[in-house]
Amino acid sequence: MPTTETFYEVMRRQGITRRSFLKFCSLTATALGLGPAYSAQLAAAMETKPRIPVLWLHGLECTCCSESFIRSAHPLVKDVVLSMISLDYDDTIMAASGHQAEAIVAEIRKKYKGNYILAVEGNAPLNQDGMSCFIAGRPFLEQLKEAAADCKAIISWGSCASWGCVQAAHPNPTQAVPIHKVIHDKPIIKVPGCPPIAEVMTAVVTYMLTFERIPELDRQGRPKMFYGQRIHDKCYRRPHFDAGQFVESWDDEGARRGYCLYKMGCKGPTTYNACSTVRWNSGVSFPIQSGHGCIGCSEDGFWDKGSFYDHVTDTRVFGVELNADRVGLAAAGTVGAAVAVHAVASTIQRVRQPGDFGDRTPGGNPGADDPAKQQTGERS
Amino acid sequence: MSIQTPNGFTLDNAGTRVVVDPVTRIEGHLRCEVNLDEHNVIRNAVSTGTMWRGLEVILKGRDPRDAWAFTERICGVCTGTHALTSVRAVEDALGIQIPENANTIRNIMQLTLQSHDHLVHFYHLHALDWVDVVSALKADPKATSVLAQSISAWPQSSPGWFRDVQNRLKRFVESGQLGPFMNGYWGNPAYKLPPEANLMAVAHYLEALDFQREIVKIHTVYGGKNPHPNWLVGGVPCAINLDDTGAVGAVNMERLNLVSSIIDRTIDFIDQVYLPDLLAIASFYKDWTFGGGLSSQSVMSYGDIPERANDNSAANQLLPRGAIINGNLQEVHDVDLSDPAQIQEFVAHSWYTYEDEQKGLHPWDGVTEPNFVLGPKTKGTKTNIQEIDEDAKYSWIKAPRWRGHAMEVGPLARWVIGYAKGMPEFKEPVEKVLTDLNLPVTALFSTLGRTAARGLEASWAVHKLRYFQDKLVANLKAGDSATANATKWDPSTWPKEARGVGTTEAPRGALGHWIVIKDGRIENYQAVVPTTWNGSPRDPAGNIGAFEAALLNTPLAVPDQPLEILRTLHSFDPCLACSTHVMSPDGEELTRVKVR
Numbered sequence: 001m002p003t004t005e006t007f008y009e010v011m012r013r014q015g016i017t018r019r020s021f022l023k024f025c026s027l028t029a030t031a032l033g034l035g036p037a038y039s040a041q042l043a044a045a046m047e048t049k050p051r052i053p054v055l056w057l058h059g060l061e062c063t064c065c066s067e068s069f070i071r072s073a074h075p076l077v078k079d080v081v082l083s084m085i086s087l088d089y090d091d092t093i094m095a096a097s098g099h100q101a102e103a104i105v106a107e108i109r110k111k112y113k114g115n116y117i118l119a120v121e122g123n124a125p126l127n128q129d130g131m132s133c134f135i136a137g138r139p140f141l142e143q144l145k146e147a148a149a150d151c152k153a154i155i156s157w158g159s160c161a162s163w164g165c166v167q168a169a170h171p172n173p174t175q176a177v178p179i180h181k182v183i184h185d186k187p188i189i190k191v192p193g194c195p196p197i198a199e200v201m202t203a204v205v206t207y208m209l210t211f212e213r214i215p216e217l218d219r220q221g222r223p224k225m226f227y228g229q230r231i232h233d234k235c236y237r238r239p240h241f242d243a244g245q246f247v248e249s250w251d252d253e254g255a256r257r258g259y260c261l262y263k264m265g266c267k268g269p270t271t272y273n274a275c276s277t278v279r280w281n282s283g284v285s286f287p288i289q290s291g292h293g294c295i296g297c298s299e300d301g302f303w304d305k306g307s308f309y310d311h312v313t314d315t316r317v318f319g320v321e322l323n324a325d326r327v328g329l330a331a332a333g334t335v336g337a338a339v340a341v342h343a344v345a346s347t348i349q350r351v352r353q354p355g356d357f358g359d360r361t362p363g364g365n366p367g368a369d370d371p372a373k374q375q376t377g378e379r380s
Numbered sequence: 381m382s383i384q385t386p387n388g389f390t391l392d393n394a395g396t397r398v399v400v401d402p403v404t405r406i407e408g409h410l411r412c413e414v415n416l417d418e419h420n421v422i423r424n425a426v427s428t429g430t431m432w433r434g435l436e437v438i439l440k441g442r443d444p445r446d447a448w449a450f451t452e453r454i455c456g457v458c459t460g461t462h463a464l465t466s467v468r469a470v471e472d473a474l475g476i477q478i479p480e481n482a483n484t485i486r487n488i489m490q491l492t493l494q495s496h497d498h499l500v501h502f503y504h505l506h507a508l509d510w511v512d513v514v515s516a517l518k519a520d521p522k523a524t525s526v527l528a529q530s531i532s533a534w535p536q537s538s539p540g541w542f543r544d545v546q547n548r549l550k551r552f553v554e555s556g557q558l559g560p561f562m563n564g565y566w567g568n569p570a571y572k573l574p575p576e577a578n579l580m581a582v583a584h585y586l587e588a589l590d591f592q593r594e595i596v597k598i599h600t601v602y603g604g605k606n607p608h609p610n611w612l613v614g615g616v617p618c619a620i621n622l623d624d625t626g627a628v629g630a631v632n633m634e635r636l637n638l639v640s641s642i643i644d645r646t647i648d649f650i651d652q653v654y655l656p657d658l659l660a661i662a663s664f665y666k667d668w669t670f671g672g673g674l675s676s677q678s679v680m681s682y683g684d685i686p687e688r689a690n691d692n693s694a695a696n697q698l699l700p701r702g703a704i705i706n707g708n709l710q711e712v713h714d715v716d717l718s719d720p721a722q723i724q725e726f727v728a729h730s731w732y733t734y735e736d737e738q739k740g741l742h743p744w745d746g747v748t749e750p751n752f753v754l755g756p757k758t759k760g761t762k763t764n765i766q767e768i769d770e771d772a773k774y775s776w777i778k779a780p781r782w783r784g785h786a787m788e789v790g791p792l793a794r795w796v797i798g799y800a801k802g803m804p805e806f807k808e809p810v811e812k813v814l815t816d817l818n819l820p821v822t823a824l825f826s827t828l829g830r831t832a833a834r835g836l837e838a839s840w841a842v843h844k845l846r847y848f849q850d851k852l853v854a855n856l857k858a859g860d861s862a863t864a865n866a867t868k869w870d871p872s873t874w875p876k877e878a879r880g881v882g883t884t885e886a887p888r889g890a891l892g893h894w895i896v897i898k899d900g901r902i903e904n905y906q907a908v909v910p911t912t913w914n915g916s917p918r919d920p921a922g923n924i925g926a927f928e929a930a931l932l933n934t935p936l937a938v939p940d941q942p943l944e945i946l947r948t949l950h951s952f953d954p955c956l957a958c959s960t961h962v963m964s965p966d967g968e969e970l971t972r973v974k975v976r
Contacts, residue, residue, distance in 0.1 A: 051557060060433050062957045063407045064456020064607040070500075071593040071606065078589050082548070086557040091404040095508045095564030097946055098400040104562055128752050129763050132776070133431040135409060136401050137765035166435065166453040173434035195456065195607055198593075237629065250612060250864035255619040258629015280605040284597045284638070290604035291630065292617035295449055297608075303450070307443040 051083075052209060053108050053116040055147050056090035059140045060133050060167050060176050061122025065158040066092045068195035072202040073282040080202055084209060085117075102136050105143070109150045117208070118151035120144065120161045124182055125174035132174045141182060153187040153214055154179060155204065159297060162190035162221075169303035180221065189214055190221040194297035197278050200226045220300070222272070231268035231294050234276045237261070255291060265309035266293030273298040387786055387923040388677070389932055392423040397767050400942045401430070403949055405505040407457040408956025410915070412945060413768060414931060420939045425924075425931035426770045427915050429777035429956050436748065439905040444470045444897050445869075448611045451893065451907065455958045459607040460493050460599065461886040462893070462907070462958075467613050469893040472692075473880025474613075479862040482615035483689035484852045485602050488639070489609065490685065490884065491845045492598040495646055497887040498791070498838035499595070499654055501953045503588040506831065509947040510661050511573060511581040514566035517550055519579035527576050532656040534648075536587065545583040570937040570944055572664045581661065584653050595646050598845075601635050615864030622856060636853060643845045650842050658835040662828055663817060671827025671948040673930030677707040678785045679793035680913070682715060682892060684885035685844065698844065699885045700798045700806070705785050709800040715782070717881045717892055720745070723908065726779040729770070729917040738920045740781060743894040743906035744879060748778075775917040779925065780908050788926040789889025789913045790952060792833040796824065809836045827930065830951040871900035886910050888953050909958040927952060 008021060025040075056066075070077045081087050089104045096104065108116055125132040130139030148154060156179045159165040167176040180188050191204055204223055207215050215223035232238065240246070241260040248254055248263060262269070268276070271294050275286040287294050293309075296302040382392040393415045401411035409431040415424035439450055447470060452463035464486055471478065478486075521543035528537040552558075565571075573581070596606035602618050603609020610617050621630035683694055683701025694701040694714070702712035716722055724740025727733065733751040734741065741747060754762060755772025768774045781787070798806025813832060814821060823829060868874065878897045883890070889910030896904040916925030930948050937943070 053557070058409070060431060060957075062453050062456040064453070064459060067456050067459065067607045070504075070589065071596065073593065076590060078586055081559060082552060085559075087559045088557075088562055090560060091402050092407070093504060094404050094560045094562070095513075096562065097402065097404045097942055100563040100565075100941075101402060101404055128750065131752055131763060132433075132750075133409060134411075134763075134765070135430065137399075137411070137760060139763055140409075142763075166438065166450060167433035169438045169450075171437065173437055174432070176433070194453065250614060250617070250866040250869065251619050251862060252866075255864075256621040256624065256630050256861075257626025258621075259626075275605075281593065281597050281600040284600040285604055287604035287610050289629070290600070290602060290610065290618045292604055292610035292612065295610075303438075308446050308449060309443070 051086050052152075053086045053088045053112050054090075054119055054205075055088060055105060055108055055116060055151070056092075056119040056121065057140075057144060057147060058091055059120065059122030059124050059144065059160070060174065061158070061160045062166075063092060063121070064195040065121040065160075065201070066090070068198045069157075069201050071198040071281055074199060075202055075206065077202070080205065085205065088116075099136075105147055109147065113150045114152055116151055117153055117155060117205075118147050118186075119155045119157055120179050121157045122160045123164060123168070123176045123178050125167075125176045127173070127175040144179070144182065148183045148186055151186060153189065153208070154183060156180070156188055156190045156192075156221075157201065158196055159192045159194045159302070162192040163300040165194060166303055169301075187214055188221055189217065189223065192222060192227070192298040192300075193273060196298070197226075197274060197280060199278055200274055226274040226278070227272045227298070229272065229274075229277075231271045231273055231276045231288070235268055235288060236276065237288055261288055261291075261293040263311055264293050265307065265311050267296030267299070267302070267305075267308070267312060268294040270312055271296040271299050271302075383922075385918075385924050386921050387674070387929070389924055389929055390423075391425075391924070391932075392417070393770075395423060396939070398936075398939060398942065398945075399767060400945055401428075403946065403954070405508070405946070405950060406954040406956065407455060407958070408954070410949070410954055410956050411768070412927075412931070412942075412949060413770075414945065416936065416939055419935065420937075421933060421935045422931050422945075423933075425928040426768060426774060427777075427917065427925065427927040428768055428775045429911075429915055431956060432750075432776040433957070436905045436907065439902050442902050443871075443900070444473070444895065444902055445613045447895070447902060447905065448613070452608055452611070454907065454909070455955055456607045457955060458493060458497055458886050458888060458958070460489055460603070460609055460611070461884050461891060462909075463609075463611040464490060465882045465884045465886075465891050465893045465907075466895075467611050468882030468884070469880045469895045470613050470882070470897075471880070472882055473878040473895055473897050474868055474874055476614050476865060476868050477690045478615045478865055480689045480860060481620065481852060481855055481863050482865075483686060484848050484855065485616045485618070485863065487685050487848045488845060488852070489599060489602060491841045491848065492595060494841035494887055495650065495838055495845065496592055496595040497953075498834045498841070499588055499650065500592050501887070501950075502654060502658065502831070502835065502838075503585045505953065506950045507581055507585055508564065509943065509950055510571070510665065511585075512566055512568075512571040512578050513549070513561055513564065513582055514553065515571065515573070515575045516546065516579035516582045517553065517575075519546060519575035521546055521579070524576040524579045527660070528580050531660050532652045534652040534656070536583075542579055542583060545586065546579055549582060565938075565941045565943045568938055568941055568943050570668075570947075572668070573661065574664075577660060577664065581657060584657055587653065588649075591645075591649050594642055598639050598642055601631070601639055612864060614866055614869060615862075617864070619863055620856065620861040622861065636849075639849055643842065643849055646842050647846065650838050655835055655839055658832060659813070659816065662832060665828055666817060666819065666823075668828065669823065669826050670934040670944070671830070671930045671951060672825035673928075673932070674786060674788040674926045675792050675796065675829065675930075676822070676825035678705050678782075678787045679703070679796050680715060680782055680787040680789055680890055681794045681797050681885060682717065682883040682890040684883070698805075699794055700801055700803060702797045702801065703782055703785075703787065704797060704800060705783075709796070712797055712800050717883060717894075722783055723892070724781055724784075725908065725912075726781060726919040727773075728779070728920040729773055729775065730778045731773050731776055732778065740919075743892070743908055744881075744896065744904070746894070746904070746906040748906075770918065775915075777912055777915050777917060779916040779919040780912050781919055781923070784921070784923075786916060786919065786923045786925050786929075787913055789910050790830065790834075791837045791887075791889075792824070792830040793889060794885060795833040795836060799824075805840065809840070827948045827951040834953070874900060877903075886958075888955050888958070889913060909955070911952075911955045911958050914952045915954060915956070927954070 133140040411428040448463035599606035621627040683697030685698040720742040755769025757769035760766035914926040
């Protein structure tokens, strides 16, 4: 049997009707934010393209990325694994262990040289000769470098592979480093988050398979389509921020009314991710909707930026001289003052645009391309 | 050479050494080496944790209110249980009382995890040890349907349903791209299920993969996301608003209904799919009685799921607390996590250093200084280990002991303790399963017993979910909608120095966090986790841990295929990221690798 069937062939063989297939393409196009016009293009691509092998390695990590991946609702992970990719190595779910497992890496490298995707969850420690994470008796770093040598591209799943995440937090005892620090000669797509959103993960995979290219990336290496805007930019509680209505204490009146969590430390204003739009677990909720501030888990070094409950006081989220603290102070005074401040801020915002804010800039988000600016959320 | 361990096991490393690395279908990285005698029976077993990350030292100097988020990242599979343990430890240290609703919602979060985690473990991590996927191709879909309908009312059971699954599987296998099923042990004679049972299990493997993502939406409602929902010292972060303006921004009637409907569907799935499958599969493996290990002699549970808020007494925990030693089910000992004489960790065979490695340390006094050295009988090199030397240090996991005893923790431990205490919620289901399968009580102490206890617990947990969701609604009806106590949120209200301990029963077993707070910052943080207990290496006295004990005396049908080893290790649901996160006090590299 050929090993390079198209998605369409595989799906048809698995009893999926053409009608279901087209429906799937339509849903996928929507999930990718491409709109209905792209569904035909997607269908055409899937009818002619082969299933691509994926090696999914695990370094120092907690497996939250894998757990997130299997939460995907569209597409279902069952369909991803059975019909879209050939997930030939993933030690969390694979049947084989020991040398039968390790033999697969060698086989795929040889058989699909230059034509498989390497997905990495977790990262590699450099201290202790790399032996604080060893597989088959050898440092994980060696397995990573070998699997990377013949791959087509690398997906760095989650904040561990993208930035280092919790084990790389100060003082980074194992000297854990993200993938791009040890692999320099392959395209790397970073999909940060702790973990990333399930449908973002499957959309990145589907996009690459469908369009045969890696998604457009920002200067930090993240797909712009999902990481181009701040949580704050699209947060449904944003009107309360603009109105100076804040939660001041846990379970207070403001908390029950769904006011803005900025004063409780929310990192939404400095975090680039799709949580406030795609949301989590089939769109059920996201952290802010369930009453806790964003902890900024998709940002580089988010563990070392002070407490999750410190508010981001240096952030000029209004893009004006006023910051939200002062708005909040005014709001605490009288309702009238809050309304007045809001009006002033909104007026200044209107005067300043377009061009001041990432979400309003036609050509994309300038802040997202500049790590320094992105960390503070400052306007350019 | 044959030796006797103090805890009663005979080890003989004379025969053929078999190395399994990596052990897959677990969380994290584990290596296992065994010696086989001339009949391919395991006579020596060595369990090696092969990763560590150092989270405890990373926590030093940080805000105790942040600790839940760091510790939650110890494990993304048992997501949330470390966070809950952490907020309990901080609240214990600072004397914070939480509202009744917060306790109830925390229980709902924890029981959601138990239900989800056990289900995913059974189908996606463990089932392939019992189910031969390729054999399912030979099944008769009609006979499969008869089998399925004879054991359950689950509606997706028609011949057409199973024929469709079989056709999809057939074409998948014929494609030559086997994906995660590549190089499996298909056809191994240790597989005992008839093709029809295999087909039914494969169908449910796929159905469970679809369904599991529904269960965790309960976490998403109350915690904002899954994996890694959000928690709060002093309560839970989600406010409740049933009546007033802004209710759509909080937990409201629609959210309560969503949770309620998920609970109902999860009850159906666990009781109509998971449990019948478990019993059906077990009935074909009744003769495979291996893997008991420590379970018949030394088991421990800290207890969890407090009925009322702010009462940590054993009587208030719906999952039992206690310890059984020397196989005496007549006596269940009290467990006190603050008593320095009870829980101690040893490092004589772990890659850490103590001043005196003959002694153990209580977690509040814990020291974690890495020392990666290999013994003289190691085969290979320092970065290419062929065979490890278990007479020396051989694991990144420490060896915790309770009053000097190696203990097994986990669902089987909890259920044995509940059974021994005569608690009807545990005793009656156990007796029913034993009666249905016509097995003696000693059959509990086995690999299959561990797997069965997990299934019973999943059902227990999902029905308790129903109970606590109803309790939440009843309390709301009575007019109490408080979810957090912020009176001690400000660090200026804290004592200058405080210490606390928090516990949960994680899906994998007893979990404890010990914290010391000084001047509003974390002075010391130690976690002793379930797989530290179960995956523990030898201690200075030579007692072996639960994994090692359970593997002994098991025959391998095909010595080159570690199917039976995987079966028993998986029955513990190992979590290696959990067990090996400890690190040095100052975070520096303290040692170089030496081969002595």
